[in-house]
Amino acid sequence: MFYEQITDWQPRLSESAWESFSGVDVERVLTRETLRPHDLVVLLSPAAHSYLEPMAKKAQALTIRHFGRTIGLFTPLYLANFCTNSCLYCSFHAGNEIVRCKLTVEQAIKEGEAISATGLQHLLLLTGESRTQSGPAYIEECVQALRPMFASLGLEVYPLSTHEYRRLYEAGVDSVTLFQETYDQITYAKVHPSGPKRNYHYRLEAPERACEAGISAINIGALLGLSDWRQDAFFSALHADYLQRTYPGVEVALSVPRLRPYAGSFRSSAAPVTDASFVQIILAYRLFLPRAGLTLSTRESPQMRENLMPLGITRMSAGALTSVGGYSENNNVGSAQFEIADERSVPEVVGMIRAKGYLPSFCDWVNMRKKAAVGL
Amino acid sequence: MNDITQSDNLAEDTLLIGGINLHSRLFVGTGKFSSHEIVPQMLEASGSQVVTMALRRVDWKNPQENILNYLPQNTILLPNTSGARTAEEAVRIARLARAAGCGNWVKIEVVQDQRYLLPDNWETLNATEQLVNEGFVVLPYMSPDLGAARRLRDAGAAAIMPLGAPIGSNRGLQTKELIRILIEEISLPIIVDAGIGRPSEAAEAMEMGAAAVLVNTAIATAGDPVFMAQAFRLAVAAGRLGYLAGLGERRLTAEASSPLTGFLQEG
Numbered sequence: 001m002f003y004e005q006i007t008d009w010q011p012r013l014s015e016s017a018w019e020s021f022s023g024v025d026v027e028r029v030l031t032r033e034t035l036r037p038h039d040l041v042v043l044l045s046p047a048a049h050s051y052l053e054p055m056a057k058k059a060q061a062l063t064i065r066h067f068g069r070t071i072g073l074f075t076p077l078y079l080a081n082f083c084t085n086s087c088l089y090c091s092f093h094a095g096n097e098i099v100r101c102k103l104t105v106e107q108a109i110k111e112g113e114a115i116s117a118t119g120l121q122h123l124l125l126l127t128g129e130s131r132t133q134s135g136p137a138y139i140e141e142c143v144q145a146l147r148p149m150f151a152s153l154g155l156e157v158y159p160l161s162t163h164e165y166r167r168l169y170e171a172g173v174d175s176v177t178l179f180q181e182t183y184d185q186i187t188y189a190k191v192h193p194s195g196p197k198r199n200y201h202y203r204l205e206a207p208e209r210a211c212e213a214g215i216s217a218i219n220i221g222a223l224l225g226l227s228d229w230r231q232d233a234f235f236s237a238l239h240a241d242y243l244q245r246t247y248p249g250v251e252v253a254l255s256v257p258r259l260r261p262y263a264g265s266f267r268s269s270a271a272p273v274t275d276a277s278f279v280q281i282i283l284a285y286r287l288f289l290p291r292a293g294l295t296l297s298t299r300e301s302p303q304m305r306e307n308l309m310p311l312g313i314t315r316m317s318a319g320a321l322t323s324v325g326g327y328s329e330n331n332n333v334g335s336a337q338f339e340i341a342d343e344r345s346v347p348e349v350v351g352m353i354r355a356k357g358y359l360p361s362f363c364d365w366v367n368m369r370k371k372a373a374v375g376l
Numbered sequence: 377m378n379d380i381t382q383s384d385n386l387a388e389d390t391l392l393i394g395g396i397n398l399h400s401r402l403f404v405g406t407g408k409f410s411s412h413e414i415v416p417q418m419l420e421a422s423g424s425q426v427v428t429m430a431l432r433r434v435d436w437k438n439p440q441e442n443i444l445n446y447l448p449q450n451t452i453l454l455p456n457t458s459g460a461r462t463a464e465e466a467v468r469i470a471r472l473a474r475a476a477g478c479g480n481w482v483k484i485e486v487v488q489d490q491r492y493l494l495p496d497n498w499e500t501l502n503a504t505e506q507l508v509n510e511g512f513v514v515l516p517y518m519s520p521d522l523g524a525a526r527r528l529r530d531a532g533a534a535a536i537m538p539l540g541a542p543i544g545s546n547r548g549l550q551t552k553e554l555i556r557i558l559i560e561e562i563s564l565p566i567i568v569d570a571g572i573g574r575p576s577e578a579a580e581a582m583e584m585g586a587a588a589v590l591v592n593t594a595i596a597t598a599g600d601p602v603f604m605a606q607a608f609r610l611a612v613a614a615g616r617l618g619y620l621a622g623l624g625e626r627r628l629t630a631e632a633s634s635p636l637t638g639f640l641q642e643g
Contacts, residue, residue, distance in 0.1 A: 065546060068593075069409070069410035070409075119437065291491060291493075359411055363437070
């Protein structure tokens with residue numbers, strides 16, 4: 001279990017431990033081809049801050065070698081925003097007075113059609129955590145309805161049981177995104193004061209349950225800025241490494257969500273993740289896990305996304321909305337989960353990627369399970 | 377040994393696979409390029425006739441994004457089963473490729489290891505057996521292992537595609553000795569796939585007697601992919617000529633001017 005690695009490493013990651021490295025340590029790590037967890041600590045340490053340029057050069061070369069000059073595109077579709085949790089940093093917080101709604105299957109189809117018309121073929125389905133309003137059976141219905149329109153369907157919902165993941169896999173889901181938010185148990189308890197999400201372990205072990213159920217791609221990450229970013233970045237990458245080694249057939253990717261303003265007044269007590277620290281995290285992820293996908297959402301500004309893209313990013317959301325509905329003109333819209341910083345349309349994002357000398361890929365993977373033909 | 381026509385004229389030196397005589401011994405891939413528009417230029421410079429593409433990445437819904445629309449009419453398509461983790465998945469992908477009009481050639485790629493993308497020979501063999509029975513021209517990508525290669529041959533593979541090094545690693549012919557043995561022992565074209573990072577390594581594989589090489593990452597990620605495609609074309613041709621010409625035996629020490637057994641001829 002990955003938790004054992006957390007308890008093993010945590011005592012070794014004190015503030016003085018991070019400060020104990022020097023430029024010589026960073027230089028030594030940069031000469032290595034295969035990195036160990038200890039090397040990752042060095043790359044996330046303050047000493048590596050002065051080595052962002054050489055780290056970036058190496059990260060870019062590794063990314064091009066393994067992924068080419070290609071950026072996979074996807075977009076999220078929020079199916080519902082009912083939520084029984086009270087995550088302090090989230091707009092869907094049960095106590096927030098926001099417009100709550102849930103798409104009917106017919107509405108979900110309309111949204112799907114509107115998204116599909118933009119050319120996007122990778123869809124990520126999201127809900128808040130409400131087993132009564134958006135339970136697995138409801139999600140399954142939506143998956144079955146949307147499957148024919150898309151090459152691949154991902155799921156970003158509350159943690160499920162192995163059996164539930166299996167059912168959704170059978171229905172047509174092939175990837176699961178689930179963020180631990182923070183690996184620090186004290187902060188985790190603080191920012192999740194009530195609701196089922198309080199259960200740290202059930203969430204932590206969910207990616208493994210998804211792998212056991214047959215899901216072929218897993219995307220994990222920490223909400224950077226919620227707790228000490230060095231620790232959270234370290235454990236996110238270590239978690240990805242653990243999943244890669246335990247489930248060698250599963251494609252493991254990391255997301256880099258940075259805390260954004262939302263409809264509330266939460267202020268994290270942790271130090272904010274500056275742009276330089278954010279870059280350091282992305283580079284450390286790439287150098288430690290050369291073959292892992294790195295996903296960047298529209299939480300970041302257009303300028304930031306353009307500059308981060310060549311450093312190791314392999315997947316980006318485009319034309320994204322974080323409200324329930326809104327892609328299709330006819331549907332009502334529920335409140336958004338977080339403010340989007342990059343509001344550009346799909347063609348605009350595609351144009352930006354091309355201008356940077358990269359190929360925007362609408363279709364990187366077709367889930368061919370039970371499909372009778374491609375392109376229909 | 378490969379079934380080739382020894383000839384001092386390279387134009388007449390063809391490679392027979394699936395009933396087709398190929399003049400180019402450089403197979404190329406379509407992945408990792410910065411745009412689709414560059415692919416036809418790269419193809420022209422490479423002189424390649426056989427082009428592999430991952431069926432998983434073919435965008436059937438957007439014509440301007442569909443790589444197949446960028447390939448010349450006479451290209452021989454070699455769809456690959458990238459993304460397949462089992463024989464069953466590979467077989468399904470191959471059938472879908474054929475149904476979609478990609479012809480009946482298929483490169484079997486079954487990978488259960490996402491860290492190194494190394495192929496699973498066992499699943500590859502199972503997929504090969506099934507697809508040969510269904511009339512496909514099957515080119516299995518494999519870890520160079522003589523026993524597995526013999527089984528693939530017996531299953532009816534049209535060629536064997538051993539890796540030189542892990543996909544995208546640009547590490548060259550790390551498995552050289554194992555590939556040499558396959559060339560020596562397997563009476564099928566041996567096509568070195570994966571790992572070739574520079575033209576000189578392609579030439580080296582051809583000098584060893586490989587029937588062809590498949591190159592993708594080294595061309596796609598080069599500073600100038602079109603020039604690099606041309607460089608590979610020349611390297612493959614040079615290596616092939618070197619092989620056909622009969623390379624002189626490499627000597628580690630200088631030949632003694634007074635032979636040690638010279639006394640036998642004396643008197």
